[in-house]
Amino acid sequence: MPTNGVPAKITQGSGAKGGIGESTLRPDGTLKVTGEFAYSSDMWHEDMLWGQILRSTVAHAEIVSVDTSEALATPGVYAVMTYDDLPTEVKHYGLEIQDTPVLAHGKVRHHGEPVAIVAADHPETARRAAAKIKVDYRELPVITDEASATAPDAILIHEHRDDHHIGHVPHPNIVHRQPIVRGDVAAARGRADVIVEGEYTFGMQDQAFLGPESGLAVPEEDGGVHLYIATQWLHSDLRQIAPVLGLPEDKVRMTLAGVGGAFGGREDLSMQIHACLLALRTGKPVKIVYNRFESFFGHVHRHPAKLHYEHGATADGKLTHVKARIVLDGGAYASASPAVVGNASSLGVGPYAVDDVDIEAIALYTNNPPCGAMRGFGAVQACFAYEAQMDKLAAKLGMDPVELRRRNAMEQGTLLPTGQPVDSPAPVAELLRRVKAMPMPPERQWESSEGADVRQLPGGLSNTTHGEGVVRGVGYAVGIKNVGFSEGFDDYSTARVRMEVAGGEPVATVHTAMAEVGQGGVTVHAQIARTELGVAQVTIHPADTRVGSAGSTSASRQTYVTGGAIKNACERVREKVLDLGRRKLGSSHPAWAHAELLLEGGKVVTDGGEVLADLVDVLGDEAVEVEEEWRHRPTEPFDLRTGQGNGHVQYSFAAHRAVVEVDTELGLVKVIELACAQDVGKALNPLSVEGQIQGGTTQGLGVAVMEEILVDPVTAKVRNPSFTDYLIPTILDTPTIPVDVLELADDHAPYGLRGIGEAPTLSSTPAVLAAIRAATGRELNRTPVRPEHLTGTA
Amino acid sequence: MRVHFTVNGRPQQADDVWEGESLLYVLRERLGLPGSKNACEQGECGSCTVRLDGVPVCSCLVAAGQAEGREVVTVEGLADHARQRARATGDGSSGTSLDEAKGWQAHGADSRTGEGAELSPVQQAFIDAGAVQCGFCTPGLLVAADEMLERNPSPSDADIREALSGNLCRCTGYEKIMDAVRLAAARQSEGV
Secondary structure (H helix, E strand, C coil), rough: CCCCCCCCCCCCCCCCCCHHHHEEEEEEEHHHCCCCHHHCHCCCCCCCEEEEEEECCCEEEEEEEECCHHHHHCCCCEEEECHHHHHCCCCCCCCCCCCCCCCCCECCCCCEEEEEEECCCCCCHHHHHHHHEEEEECCCCCCHHHHHCCCCCCCCCCCCCCCCCCCCCCCCCEEEEEEEEEECCHHHHCCCEEEEEEEEEEECCCCCCHHHCCCEECCCCCCCEEECCCCHHHHHHHHHHHHHHHHCCHHEEEEHHHHCCCCCCCCCCCCCCHHHHHHHHHCCCEECCCCCCHHHHCCCCCEEEEEEEEEEEEECEEEEEEEEEEEEHHHHHHHHCHHHHHHHHHCCCCCCCCCCEEEEEEEECCCCCCEEECCCCHHHHHHHHHHHHHHHHHHHHHHHHHHHHHEEHHHHHHEEECEECCCCCHHHHHHHHHHHHHCCCCCCCCCCCCCCCCCCCCCCCHCCCCCCCEEEEEEEEEEEEEECCCCCCCCEEEEEEEEEECCCCCEEECCCCCCCCCCCHHHHHHHHHHHHHCCCEEEEEEECCCCCCCCCCCCCCHHHHHHHHHHHHHHHHHHHHHHHHHHHHHHHHCCCHHHHHHEEEEEEEEEEEEEEEHHCCCCCCCCCEEEEEEEECCCCCCCCCCCCCCCCCCCEEEEEEEEEEEEEECCCCEEEEEECCCCCCCCHHHHHHHHHHHHHHHHHHHHHCCCCCCCCCCCCCCCCCCCCCCCCCCCCCCCCCCCCEECCCCCCCHCCCCCCCHHHHHHHHHHHHHHHHHHHHHCCCCECCCHHHHHHHC | EEEEEEECCCEEEEECCCCCEEEHHHHHHHHCCCCCCCCCCCCCCCEEEEEEEEEEEEEECEHHHCCCCEEEHHHHHHHHHHHHHHCCCCCCCCCCCCCHHHCCCCCHHHHHHHCCCCCCCHHHHHHHCCCCCCCCCCHHHHHHHHHHHHHCCCCCCHHHHCCCCCCCCCCCCHHHHHHHHHHHHHHHHCCC
């Protein structure tokens, strides 16, 4: 056994070749298939301790007392820490609002809130010691919904709010409120020939990444700490961790360990501060690994939502107006709630042109589990509702639902409800046309010469039907997602690119703090460097905080923003290399002074293709290095009263067609096919693009038919924190997912690319719901659907 | 307690094992074999799948003591396992084949990237087909897929889905995993 399992096997290699536009294979692929890739839970250090968190067993209570004496006396226990042991005055953290206690003080606000932490020499010793900590709770009434949150005598979840939203919210138990008001809805309503209304419910979804929250904190000789961690944004973590530890940021060193998926669930801190506190307290390396039960409490979830919509249209199917009220349950702490509100409201009518709009979105503080970022981020909940509304409107108009969407489809130049023009291609109608044109899967595929293959039927191997009562349905949906951080956020990324000769050939090294969470950023970043610098060998340096921030691996932004930063840094490196060439070799050929010069195939060439020099000769033993920040176009905040403003950077569009078969007697659903058409601007890596679309589609399928965290409405306690009770799609639940990729360049973005990761998660869910409605004839106003909703026995 | 068992063909011994430790824990934390993954530790996700005397099991649900005296194959040993199987089921000719001889020559793997490592057909197919994203489910899927191809060299799509239905993946939507297993089966049948 090695004495130290820490830093090895997290470097991304350079072997797979390929520039942009090629289906280059992952540089970490070999390590991942041999089991050698070092994920955060694989970190190991000689003499390390195991950390354990004690979490609250109730959702809302005053803490009367905490007695740690028995836990401390347990053999093998090195430290027990509570709020009173925190080393500085900074005892809270948070992405935007610092309202989350590192350890509970005086009160717990949700089920599973951290109260104390333990370090011991074996994980089971740590668990048993934590169980010996006696916490005396005096329970408080729980706030679980809008009515209880805003009741006149409601207990305030946070008593002393001083954040920048408190001035404009109607109640202190509302985190943020964003109205979007445009045109004259009352007048437009008068022009409507038909009006449809709907009340929709979206359940609480979990990211359910497979690699649990985990990491290793190693105390260092200078009094600092080195944290090996799975996260989506190293520098955001750093900003929140260092003040709590009382350390300057340069004494908290962070290296990205292998990340087993994220999907938004690693934007907030989980065990980072706790591991560092225990490591600094004990002077020993401390590893913390959540199990699945704890993981359900250890990260925020997708906001459950109640959405009320009114759509009006003329008899020829043109939208007159949309009114909407979207209530998102943010749970006990703010997390990303304000930005989720911004997305849900500003994208609340979907990819449609409509001039008269009145939308209000709010996020509540409640005693439910905290909710924050998850793939699709606010746009998902709205899409489920507005697409149901479009189908309802089509039915009332007697019009084909795809035709109704086509007549209202946004185009380049259309104004969003925020007044912002969509200034890049918006092929909404074309995506619908493409997805509709795909061949349909054959009917009754379960029939074979040997009778019914139950594996192809709803209920599967449970053998619940051989086709009796099985009805097919088809549904369509389309969505719009913003790309990048919106509302005036300074959304930059930093890239350091170095070029030198190694082993007799030119090699580029790309160093960023980009969190590779599985999406394949490391693959496309190397592709960009190969294309821009004309070299075969590119090494992706491990992501750490020794280079500037790369921003978050979220909002579909890393290929755009960190990719943009790498492209920019490569261009600067190229200029410097050419300057070097001119100095060294400029007299050898007039083209050095006059021609447009490129780097290709390890050589300096003219735009006419003439080779001027080998890069090996230009560089010699010099290295050329550039580190620069790069920004996309700035955005601005939405007006707090009207919601007007150029708040978004870029948009991503996807459309789905779902084909389902429903056992209408038992309420069982089998999704037969989930076809997707998406505009990706430019597919930098077509294989990865398909993988993102299929993966996002499947998460949308999950929340359509099975995934929901159930919170007891009386106690606000989580009832299903396990993969036994919280179901995500298996390979049997997931259908074939044919993908049609459209590439219409966005001229504002590097290579014309669009962020792609989230859009398919939006339209997948409403397409499946529409197909189930078509099969069952039922209204189905909530997702996920359950068997009792489909049989009418709910 | 002390436990002995064979892992990937090598006798292993672990000391001071607490009776409640799982085979997964002993592999990961005591034997330095973290390839088997700890995604749920409750037998629902399949990421810790290993072969126990040939049978695929969730190693998180096997008490370490239950492995006493038995043979375990993990993802770390999958390439060797596949190579031995290929030899055992080879063309029946006697003597040492060139391929077999090559198997004995030293081959360096890049310590940082793993490049140059010899892979089993199913491992190579997962890379080639884009079946790996975050990769946390990958080791368990590889062990399960390899075992299925051992039993059923020409699986239908329904066979593949049934065999892999105990392995959760959250990234890929399973399409590229289907592609990878089909690819591995096709290459295997062509002897590639």
